[in-house]
Amino acid sequence: MKNNHPITKMEIKLNPDDWHGLVRETLFVTELGSNRYRLENTPFLAKGVSNGDEVAAVHSKRGLVFSKVLKHSGHSTFRILVEESVTPTEFQQQWLKLERLGCTCEDVEGDIPLFSVDVPPSVMLEKVLSILDEGHERGIWTYEEGHIGHPQSAAK
Known part of the structure; x- marks a missing residue:
């Protein structure tokens, strides 16, 4: 249709x-x-x-x-800012973990390495948060929550 x-x-x-x-x-x-x-x-x-x-x-x-x-649609939103010292390959390796779960992202046009991450309702929020935390701990990105649309019981 x-x-x-x-x-x-x-x-x-x-x-x-x-x-x-x-x-x-x-x-x-x-x-x-x-x-x-x-x-x-x-x-x-x-x-x-x-x-x-x-x-x-x-x-x-x-x-x-x-x-x-x-x-609300049930989607959650995060934004990640890639650290300046990170290579595209390092970022891609970490990002692919989120993509495999079903997350998508959009990037800002220009010089700022900023991405908005969409987490559909079918994706387990705990796994996304774990990967976001891992990327932060490894110095690949910083991230912040834009909106949690998943049920609160799904949050960490």
């Missing part, structure tokens, strides 16, 4: 006092009707939302602006 819902962009306001210093992030959303939208990519910086979440928005001069989560 073909999806006839249009994909557009939505802004999510960020705290400029956070480490990134940015005031907004733009995500792709699918319009579901009745002021409902589904996030179609994994946030890099926004907290409290994940890929697939249904959200509401308000219209502004700049376009759609996120207002609240209507329904």
